[in-house]
Amino acid sequence: MSYATTDLSDAHPEAQTCDPVFSDFGGRTTFFGPIKTLKVFEDNAQVRATLETPGENRVLVVDGGGSTRCALFGGNLGVLAVKNAWAGVVVYGLIRDSGEISQQAFGLKALGKHPRKSEKGLHSAQADRVVKFAGATFTPGAWLYADADGIVVSDKPIHA
Numbered sequence: 001m002s003y004a005t006t007d008l009s010d011a012h013p014e015a016q017t018c019d020p021v022f023s024d025f026g027g028r029t030t031f032f033g034p035i036k037t038l039k040v041f042e043d044n045a046q047v048r049a050t051l052e053t054p055g056e057n058r059v060l061v062v063d064g065g066g067s068t069r070c071a072l073f074g075g076n077l078g079v080l081a082v083k084n085a086w087a088g089v090v091v092y093g094l095i096r097d098s099g100e101i102s103q104q105a106f107g108l109k110a111l112g113k114h115p116r117k118s119e120k121g122l123h124s125a126q127a128d129r130v131v132k133f134a135g136a137t138f139t140p141g142a143w144l145y146a147d148a149d150g151i152v153v154s155d156k157p158i159h160a
């Protein structure tokens, strides 16, 4: 299966595109799948708990509120993402262990990097709700397509 977000966007003008605020950190830049969402604040306990469950080739979308005070994702979470077959993770926030993650076979888009880890279980998280960031609305079960050019979000599958 191969696609380009440019072609998907051309063929499906009704699909959403994300503002160009993300960089690629994973070993894969092209990844797609149905969305699972989390809303968190400077605490990644629920990100870990979610990545410990079967990914079934879905994309985990983490709305971290754009906080630049700590990293919500790191190399150990990357190991879990690969082991449990998550296609990719989009973090509206920061990551760390970027060198390690660049060697891991999954996709990761995030705003940037920070050395400091997040809290663990201090701030509660919400799962499976609609989240909005980067000019797009992410609804659980919608389809996300990512590549080096960006992110397209569609209510339904649009790949060939």
Ligand SMILES: O=C([O-])CC(=O)C(=O)O
Residues within 6 Å of the ligand: 044, 071, 072, 073, 074, 075, 076, 077, 078, 096, 097, 117, 118
């Ligand atoms: O534990 C964390 O907060 C993130 C991290 O560094 C890792 O996954 O290795």
